[in-house]
Amino acid sequence: MIVICSGPDTYRARERARELVSAFREKHDPEGLSIDAIDGNVGLPVLLSRIGSASLFTKKKMVRADGCLTKMKIADVRTLASRLKDDADATILLTVETEPPDKKILDALKDAPCHHYPFAQATGSAFKTIVRSIAASMRVSDDSADLVAEATDGDTWQAVSELMKQAANPSENMGREMASEYSAYDIADEFIRPNGKWRAMEMDSGPDGILNAFLSQSRAVIRVRDGMAEGLHPFVVRKLQRMTFAPSAKTLSQTIAALVTNRSSLSIGTEWDSLVA
Numbered sequence: 001m002i003v004i005c006s007g008p009d010t011y012r013a014r015e016r017a018r019e020l021v022s023a024f025r026e027k028h029d030p031e032g033l034s035i036d037a038i039d040g041n042v043g044l045p046v047l048l049s050r051i052g053s054a055s056l057f058t059k060k061k062m063v064r065a066d067g068c069l070t071k072m073k074i075a076d077v078r079t080l081a082s083r084l085k086d087d088a089d090a091t092i093l094l095t096v097e098t099e100p101p102d103k104k105i106l107d108a109l110k111d112a113p114c115h116h117y118p119f120a121q122a123t124g125s126a127f128k129t130i131v132r133s134i135a136a137s138m139r140v141s142d143d144s145a146d147l148v149a150e151a152t153d154g155d156t157w158q159a160v161s162e163l164m165k166q167a168a169n170p171s172e173n174m175g176r177e178m179a180s181e182y183s184a185y186d187i188a189d190e191f192i193r194p195n196g197k198w199r200a201m202e203m204d205s206g207p208d209g210i211l212n213a214f215l216s217q218s219r220a221v222i223r224v225r226d227g228m229a230e231g232l233h234p235f236v237v238r239k240l241q242r243m244t245f246a247p248s249a250k251t252l253s254q255t256i257a258a259l260v261t262n263r264s265s266l267s268i269g270t271e272w273d274s275l276v277a
Helices: 010-027 044-052 074-087 103-109 124-137 142-151 156-168 172-179 184-191 206-225 234-241 248-263 271-276
Strands: 002-008 035-037 061-064 091-097 114-119
Touching: 002 010, 002 074, 002 234, 010 035, 010 061, 010 091, 010 114, 010 156, 044 061, 044 074, 044 091, 074 091, 074 103, 103 114, 124 142, 124 156, 142 156, 184 206, 206 234, 206 248, 248 271
Parallel strands: 002 091, 002 114, 035 061, 061 091
Antiparallel strands: none
């Protein structure tokens, strides 16, 4: 059997995979002795060897190999499906894929058998429903969840980060910050644009918070520009690919200088913003 959890909402895809591993442990392997996590890029021969070997401890075993289908040829997919079918469900192969597998791959795997959990990128009311569901598990109110959803629309990773803050410290100030007309990430987007109007936008998060957002965004710009975006959230990559930005190396160096002077008290108040002019 193969179980596929696919993005582009990589948070929900990975969370579903985590739940499946937890359920497997609870049902088949409480000590986790028959759960094998390997690099999905190891290649078909290694993958087949893991599927073909029985566990000494339990009747079933789980092999997690994230991304194993990403670059796999269709002939290799059919070979993998055949091995899994012969294995008769003794092995569960679990993979998290950033991009949903195409129909040809899913058709080749259907007799494995294959279970596919797709997680599309949600926005608007659909995203608000998702955030409310996650918030409920953290005992965060619907009102707070809605503020988070509006401020992070489409970015589940950031939404979860904000919900964790709310769960830890459901303070009035945090609620006001989330309700602000512009989030730190809205301002950071404007910061990297040529002649961006970021100074005219609210900066409720304070210099340290906004400079961290500027630094993160400037680094992301360089990585996307240079084709080194591995590890960045797919939502961020797609957004930056559609944007036009200011000279990235200069922007990054100016941001680092501003952050250093602010943290070392060489600048006070809004003096730091002269360094990122």
